[in-house]
Amino acid sequence: MFLQNVVGKTTQGFFMTVQRNTSRSTGANRRLPDAIADFMCGDSRDTAVTRAVWGNLKPAMTEIMDGFYDSVRATPEIADKLGDPDKSIPHLKSAQMKHWDYIFTHDPDLEFEARAVRIGEAHVRIDLEAQWYLASYGRLLIEALPALVKRYRFAPGKLPGALQALVGRVFLDMIMSYDAYENGVVRKRGEEHQRENELASLRGLANTVSDINEVALGMATLSHNTRRAAKNGQAISSAASELVASVEQISQTSDGAAHEANSTNAAVTAGLDAMSEVLQRMGDIADASQQSAENLADLHQASEQIGEFLSVIESIANQTNLLALNATIEAARAGEAGKGFAVVANEVKSLATQAAKATEDIAQRIDALKAGMLTTQDSISVSRKAVDRGQETITSANERMQSVGSRIAGVSSRMQEISAILQQQKEASQEIARSITGVADLAVENEAQLKNMSDALQASNDRFSSDARNWFNAESNRSLCEMAKIDHVMFKKRVVDTIIGHDKWSAADVPDHHQCRLGKWYEAIDNANIRAHPAYKALAAPHARVHAAAHEALQAHAAGDANTASARLTDLNTASQQVIDALNDLSHALQNELKDSDRRRELRDKSRQETARVEMASGSKSVTITDVSQSGFGVSGLSKADVGKAVRLIYNGTEILGEAVWADGNRGGIRIMRKDRGPQG
Known part of the structure; x- marks a missing residue:
């Protein structure tokens, strides 16, 4: 048989609830x-x-x-x-x-x-x-x-009584201890089973919350993007409407340009016709000039011939004058006989002189005519050259006008095609505008649906949190790891909800990584084995980054810096996953190599101030219950002499068998050993 001091450890309290009916036939209560x-x-x-x-x-x-x-x-x-x-x-x-x-x-x-x-x-x-x-x-x-x-070999008469007394006390001790043993085993196994079930439920709930809220974060991002799409869709719709108006205006301008191009093409065609007629008239002028030049050449030739004739006449006049002079001389020699001949000779000389003068005058006039004809011929030559250049210029201009006319005709055709395309574009733009307006309206409707889904998810999160509190065991580090995961997911979701407009949380109200539940638990751990474990050490840095990123994201959001807020959200999500991974690793370690370190200090309810009566072998006394935990009571009214003694007290209608484990003369502690329903006397 093994005793309570097998390994020298302080005993743990056990709760046992059994209904005992131990009254004598007289009806009096018995222990x-x-x-x-x-x-x-x-x-x-x-x-x-x-x-x-x-x-x-x-x-x-x-x-x-x-x-x-x-x-x-x-x-x-x-x-x-x-x-x-x-x-x-x-x-x-x-x-x-x-x-x-x-x-x-x-x-x-x-x-x-x-x-x-x-x-x-x-x-x-x-x-x-x-x-x-x-x-x-x-x-x-x-x-x-x-x-x-x-x-008792020398007192055989006393032996039966002695044997009865021995067996009775041994069995009484065995029964009483086995009662505690059996209930302790049942309770221990039940508590372990309950703890593991609650921990499994809490872990499953934490994983569910994490997974669902990952979807929620996606929904939040989708909601944000949907609102942006709705806003952008409305802007695009307005722009599309403006585009329709612009296309219509361009179409009208294009129609006008096409009309102008047609008018220009007609004007160019008329100009080409006029230039063809001018070119024809210039040809006629060239022909006339050529004919005039030829006529002048003929006239010049005739003038030359007249000049030659005049030279002959002048020569004849000179010879006649010379002959008249000779006749006069001869008449003078003849005297009176020659007077009549002399008259004739003078007349001939006079006629010859007049003929010479007339010839000289005609020659002068012929020379003047020839000079005028040369001038006229030069002018006609210049005009001819000018007409030739004009013909060349008009021909070149005509060719260019024809090219321009062809291009204008092409432009006119293109403008007509553009006008038709713009009309189609106008209709397509109107359809796009209607479609974009429909998309914007649908985005607004989707945003409303996403908001409803987000609200429903938040209600689920609230229920999950309530269930988590029911399954949470504050005395278990493993349980706190799972609860910290839930807290952490809710923390991240609230940051995201604030940034997408579903919540309001100021950066100043965000606790740092020392003040949240995870931070307080992390820093309160004093077990050297846990603090030395890599999983414990790996938790600190990403946890600090989560709070820093959340604070910066909310600050950027408040300042209207969407890009920085989005970048910090990405940092938050990365660090958050590292925190979740570290908590999973630490929980696994606490289940395995650190399993002896899983239990934490019991949480005590210190809001009590209740008076109770305790019974001991030496008598009874009144104490004040100052705090209550799962395994015992803090009381005032115990003395140092009471330490180690068994006590019985009634608390909330339940009879408690306990042991005074410490006292300083003012305050003390009672460890619960067994709890029975109803007083047993």
Whole structure:
């Protein structure tokens, strides 16, 4: 049998709720040990008899205990429960002797019951199976019976009573301790099962919240983008309407340009016709000039011929004048006879002189005519050249005008095509404008639907948070890891909701990474093994980045800097995933290599100020309950002398069997050993 001090640890409190009916036939309330003792031993439960039995059995107990622990060490199934046997066995033997000394020398009082409960707690603590627990009692009893028979060999008449007393006390101790053991095992397994179930539920809920809110973050981003799309769609719709108006105006301008191009083409065609007529007239002028030049040439030739004729006439006149002169001379020589001839000669000379003058005058006039004709011929030549150049220029201009006319005709055709295309574009732009308006309206409707979905998701998150609080065990680091994941996801979602306009959260109101629940828990851990673990160390940096990124994102949002807010949200999301991964790694470590470090300090409700009555073997006293935890009470009114004593108190209608574990003369603590429904007397 193993005792409460197997490994020297402080016992943990157990809650056990059982309904006991232990009243005598008279109806008076009895304590459980009294009821069991009366049932087993009847009137032979006299403590004086058990004290005498113990006096005879005690000398043999050293040998019995040595044999018992030798057997334990030799039994593989239970040997490891001893820990280091060289250190634990002497302590166990001493504690066991003190325990047996008490139960054989005292009535089944409050301390008797408390000692039995401690025995049961000790065996629960070392995970001793029920078979070996009962077998240990059996082994000790089997060894004790022969020793007691040997002691009473000279008083055989007292032996039956002694054996009854021995078996009665051993069984009473076994029953009371086994009651605590059984309920402790059930409670331990139940609590472990409940803790694991609640932790699994909390972990599943945390993962669900994380996954769903990842979708929520996508929905939030989609909502933001939808609102931007709606806004941009409205802007595009307005721009499309303006485009329609512009296209219509361009179409009208194009139609006007096409009309002008047609008019220009007609004008160019008319100009080409006029230039063709001018070119024809210039040809006529050229021909006329050519004819005039030829006529002038003929006239010049005729003038030359007249000049030649005049030269002949002048020569004849000169010869005639010379002959007249000679005739005059000859008439003079002839005298009177020659007078008549002289007259004739003078007349001939006069006529010759007149002919010469007339010839000279004609020659002068012919020369003037020739000079005028040369001038006219030069002018006609210049005009001819000018007409030739004009013809060349008009021909070139005509060719260019024809080219321009062709191009203008092409432009006119293109402008007509453009006008037709613009008309189609106008219709298409109107259709686009209508479609964009429909898209913008649909985006507004989608935004409303997304807002409804976001609200429904937030309601789900609220329910998830409520469920999480029900499953959260503040005394478990693993449980806090899962709760921190939920807190963390909600933190991130609120930042995102604020940035997309679904919530209002000022950057000044965002706690830093020391003040949130995760930060407080992280910094409050004083277990060296946890603090040294890589998963614990890996949590600090990304957690700080999460809060910094959230603060900066909200600041940027408040300042209207959407780009910076979006960039910080990306940083927040990255650091957030690192926090989740680190929490998962730490939770896994706490389940495995750090499992002995998973329990945290119990949370105590310090809002109590209730008066209660406690009973001890030495009497009863009034105490004030100042705080309550799962395993005990903080009270005022205990003395240092009460430490180590069993106590019984009634709290909220429940009878508590406990132990005063500390006191300083003013305040103290009571560890809960067992809880029973209703007072037992």
